[in-house]
Amino acid sequence: LVMAVANKSIIVRSFTEVWEDGQFDDATPSTTTKPGMLVAQYDGGITTGEDAVALPKYRLNSDVNYPPCIIVEDDLQGKTIDDTIAVGDYIRVKFLQVGEKYVVYGQPATAVAVGTLLSPYTDGTVVANSGPGDTAQTLFRAETAVANTDTDTRLVVRVLRV
Numbered sequence: 294l295v296m297a298v299a300n301k302s303i304i305v306r307s308f309t310e311v312w313e314d315g316q317f318d319d320a321t322p323s324t325t326t327k328p329g330m331l332v333a334q335y336d337g338g339i340t341t342g343e344d345a346v347a348l349p350k351y352r353l354n355s356d357v358n359y360p361p362c363i364i365v366e367d368d369l370q371g372k373t374i375d376d377t378i379a380v381g382d383y384i385r386v387k388f389l390q391v392g393e394k395y396v397v398y399g400q401p402a403t404a405v406a407v408g409t410l411l412s413p414y415t416d417g418t419v420v421a422n423s424g425p426g427d428t429a430q431t432l433f434r435a436e437t438a439v440a441n442t443d444t445d446t447r448l449v450v451r452v453l454r455v
Contacts, residue, residue, distance in 0.1 A: 303328045303365050303374060304387070305394035305449050312365055312387045317378050318350040326353060326378045328366040329396050329447060330417030332386060333359040351386055353417035360455050361389040361413070361432055363397065389452045399439050399446040409435040411450060419450065 315334070317326060326332075333354035338347045354362070365385045366374045374396070378384060389395065398418040399405045411419040411433040422430040433450035
């Protein structure tokens, strides 16, 4: 039996509570996303001090060469794991560490078994890779499963490398 993840937070197990402020951005203004999507900072911004300038901007990420970074639900402003994020919205992001567990999104209509090795995909989701021989692509291991018929593709992953 495969079930959707019932977590109320993207963070399942974290060693720090450090997150950063940012702004969701995309080349396509109509793009929307959700907490649990992988992102990378593409534009600068200083977020410390009294005169903080424009927030860093983050886009959906598929490049394993960036440190894994995820959008976290903004419970400080009443936003949940299920809320949609539009271009220009304020977001909270967290840089992931080895051994931590997070809720991410798998590819729609794609089965993922427990133990599957996963890589970032072009739209901020994760996708199975070719396995242990492809360590350069492996960032995560699936801790839960989803079926190819599930409409909710959230699954828990363990971070294997950063």
